[in-house]
Amino acid sequence: MKKIFALSIALMASSFTLPAQAALKVFACEPEWAALSKELGGANVDVYAATTALQDVHKIQPRxxxxxxxRQADLVVCTGAELExxxxxxxxxxxxxxxxNPGTPGYFEASRFISMMEVPSRLDRSDGDVHAYGNPHVQTAPDSIAAVAKGLADKFAEVDAAHAAxxxxxxxxxxxxxxxxxxxxxxxxKPLNGTAVVSSHKGWSYMYRWLGMQEVATLEPKPGIPPxxxxxxxxxxxxKAKPAKMVVFAAYQDRRPADWLSEHANIPAVELPFSVGGVAGTDDLFGLFxxxxxxxxxxxxGKK
Incomplete structure (x- = not known):
């Protein structure tokens, strides 16, 4: 009888136990921030990547x-700097x-933690797709990831204080x-330091700064304008005046202009992932670099 009574009390107590706190729902605008959110959040976060490395993140439809x-998100994590x-x-x-919404605790912009490159001195649509706050493609250098990581971890602790530790x-x-x-x-x-390169798009500035590479030309006549x-x-x-060692393009881009230049200039065309998931072996941030x-x-x- 005592055992039955004890069991009844235990069952009643369990019925009043609060369910485990739901994971923090993170809406990541780009795959690099989705990957970083998973690294920093683990089981405490439920991460949704709004885009992939095989999409042009400038041109996304709000499907x-x-x-x-x-609508379900507790936190939105984006690059900012007008990328989206x-x-x-x-x-x-x-x-x-x-x-x-921007300005609320539930909104995070990675670019705010970065020393932005190529901030324009003027804004004119005739110059192409120029961003007022500078080049937003910060994810192409690991020091950018390092700078954002601390800010994002602090943001997680702010909006989900129960798991701050x-x-x-x-x-x-x-x-x-x-x-x-x-x-x-x-x-x-180190061997890449000083290497001259042609880019398909002004998307690699942070990578070039990190590695000491030199961009001598772009396939786009102006940012966002097809060649x-x-x-x-x-x-x-x-x-002919400024020889380059390679032409670089992102996995999401049309490779034909890069292949044309590769053939005519006799230099390799290099497809780079640009973000997590862009090519095989880049399932996380470590693989990306x-x-x-x-x-x-x-x-x-010289390998093509």
Whole structure:
């Protein structure tokens, strides 16, 4: 009888136990921030990547699935610096989630933690797709990831205080691993210092600064403007005076202009992942930079 009574009390107590706190729902605008959120949040976060490395993040449609995820989000993590200006505002309007609006605790911009490059002295649409706050493609250098990681971990702790200690611990673990990886990459990337390169788009400035590479031309005549045959001929002529070792393009881009220049200038065309998931072996941030360096070094050796 005593056993039955004790069991009854235990069952009643369990019925009043609060359910485990739900994971923090993170809406990441780009795959690099989704990957970083998973590194820093672990089981405490439920991360949704709104875009992939095989999409041009300037040109995203606010489709119903994005709207639904935005509406459910506890935290929105984006690059900012106007990278998402073409699609995030209409998505926010349709998603109607005030707690993640810009300026609220539920909104995080990675670019605010970065010393921005190529901030324009003037704004004129005739100059192409120029961003007022500078080049937003900060994810192409590991020091950018390091700078954002601390700010994002602090943001997680702010909006999910119950797991603040977990976020601090995971950040410390990630920072230790990332610092070691950056030291390894710095040594590995030394042969690239001073290398001249042609870019498909002004998307690699932070990577070039990190590795000491030099951009001598771009396939786009202006940012966001597809190259014409005449412009490609101009780039080819430029390379006679300023030879380049390779032409770089992102996995999401049309490779034909890069292949044309590769053939006519007799230099390798290098497809880089640009973000997590862009090519095989880039399932996380560590793989992103491992593969990027491997491909750049292979091109430096003249491998097409």
């Amino acid at each position: 119903p699935s994005l709207i639904a995820k935005y 200006v073409g699609w995030l505002p209409p998505l926010a309007e349709k998603g109607n989630n005030p707690k993640v 977990d976020y601090k611990s995971r950040y410390q673990q990630f920072n230790t691993k990332w610092t070691a990886a950056m030291q390894k990459w710095a040594i590995k990337g 014409s045959a005449a412009h490609l001929e101009d780039v080819l002529a430029t390379l 491992d593969v990027t360096l491997d491909r750049l070094l292979a091109a430096l050796q």
